[in-house]
Ligand SMILES: Nc1ncnc2c1ncn2[C@@H]1O[C@H](COP(=O)(O)OP(=O)(O)OP(=O)(O)O)[C@@H](O)[C@H]1O
């Protein structure tokens with residue numbers, strides 16, 4: 520049923536929770552699981568400094584995703600790592616469409632300290648615009 524799953528993580532506790540659910544589901548459904556982090560860089564321009572900063576963020580992301588991959592491997596769930604750059608919601612929506620995932624899994628909240636809303640803007644946008652089912656883990 521869910522043979523091709525995308526799990527999006529941002530380093531938050533909520534995303535970690537979602538990740539553990541995705542590993543559980545992937546194991547049960549024998550799914551292919553791709554793990555994505557979108558590096559968000561709000562600094563404009565294409566100076567050497569901006570480039571260096573983005574590369575640093577990508578390295579940091581890679582370390583985080585490798586840790587997740589090792590964790591999933593303990594449950595015999597192989598994971599493919601994807602690091603992208605841009606607006607997280609837009610990138611996740613486009614990636615899901617391009618790769619024909621049949622489920623996207625995310626956390627309700629992310630790393631933002633602004634906790635007024637019940638659900639973060641990235642999850643909300645993906646839920647509204649994704650071309651496949653979205654599971655938002657509470
Ligand atoms: N940069 C990202 N890359 C991949 N997934 C992300 C990224 N940012 C958020 N997510 C996913 O979206 C979920 C919800 O995070 P979201 O960013 O929507 O909430 P927030 O940080 O609390 O609020 P906001 O960012 O709107 O201020 C996360 O648990 C994660 O699954």
Ligand SMILES: [Mg+2]
Pocket residue numbers: 529629630631639641
């Ligand atoms: Mg966020």
